[in-house]
Amino acid sequence: MLSAEALRAHLLAARLAGAVATARETSLRSYRLFAAGDPRVRLGLDPEQSWAESDLLRLMADRCGVSGDPEHVSGPDVIDPDRTLAALDAFAGRLAAAAAARAPVLLGTGHPHRLLGFYASLASALSAAGCPVLTPAQGRCIDITTRFGLRTYNLHYVRGVAMVREPGVRGSGSETGVHSHSPLPVRTALAAAADARTPLPSLVVGDHGWVCGAGQLGIEAVGLADTDDPALFVGEAEGRVSVAVPLDDAVRSDYYRPLTRYVLNRACLSQ
Structure with a gap:
């Protein structure tokens, strides 16, 4: 079993916490x-x-450990590893509660290149515990506004985890997923489940728009967030996001494996 002390050391060594790659x-x-x-x-x-900019800076200093000094305007940002560990414990607690209730869950990511493995391991463990892992709206087209203009993507599930892809892309690898912040994928998935009168999730697990979009609709949501993702921490402060875990969400995918082991052990979901 990976101890909290060992995971804390890993968070710092992998720059998941401490001085992270996200610029101030x-x-x-x-x-x-x-x-x-x-x-x-x-x-x-x-x-x-x-929420004024000063309010957000105070919130992020409290929830993530970034500098609360408004005069600190450059260099790498900082995440307190102890805040990450505390949030991971709370995150694991929500997974454990879902597993105990055999509640339906939905997992989705806007960071498939980095975080697919993390979420897929959670999906597998929750499924083994008796939770229905939902996959509504498979293949559905979604129009998302990007910095390049309006783009049409398709909603796909890989190992139980939702992501969006370019139209016509085939295969099951994470390399085919698109980085997205949009809440439209989770709204599309939830609308499809409601229209089909299939179960809605009791818990949504993910990042970016997957968490905020679900929380805004009143569905319990937990997820990971970097220092430049204040929305998840605002949602947590206002009670619409159950847990926001502060960490760098764009490091190498294998660096998240110790987090997976830690969370599953804490949730008593290790397989």
Whole structure:
């Protein structure tokens, strides 16, 4: 079993926490855009209160451990590994509760190149525990506005984990997934399940728009978030996201394997 101390050391060595690759300038820009109401960084969340840039900086300092000094405007951003560990424990607790109830779950990612393996291992463990792992709207077309204009993608499930792909792409590898922040995929999946009168998830597990989009619709959601993803932490502060785990969400995929072992052990879901 991987101890908390060993995982803490790994978080720092792999730069999942500590000084991370996300630039301070990138994080601050996200806070400015969120405060201005930019949907690209709100990720489907409609905040209940007004969040000024200064409010967001204080929140992110509290939830992630970034510097709360507004004069600190450059260099790498920082995540407190102890906050990551505490959030991973809470994350594991929500998985354990879902498994105990054999609740239907939906998993989706906007970071398939990095995080597919992490979520796929959770999907396998939850399925083995008796949770229906849902796959609604397989192959459905979704129009998403990107910085390159409107793009049409298809919703696909790989090893129980949803992602969006370019039309016509075949195969089962994570390399065919598209990086996306949009809440439209989770909205499409939930609408398809409701239309078909099949079960809706009791828990959504993922990142970006998967978590915020589900939480906004009143479905329990937990996920991973970097220092430039304030929406998940706002959702957590306002009670629409159950757990937001602060960590770098774009390191090498194999660096997340110790997190997988730790979370599954904590949730008593190790296979």
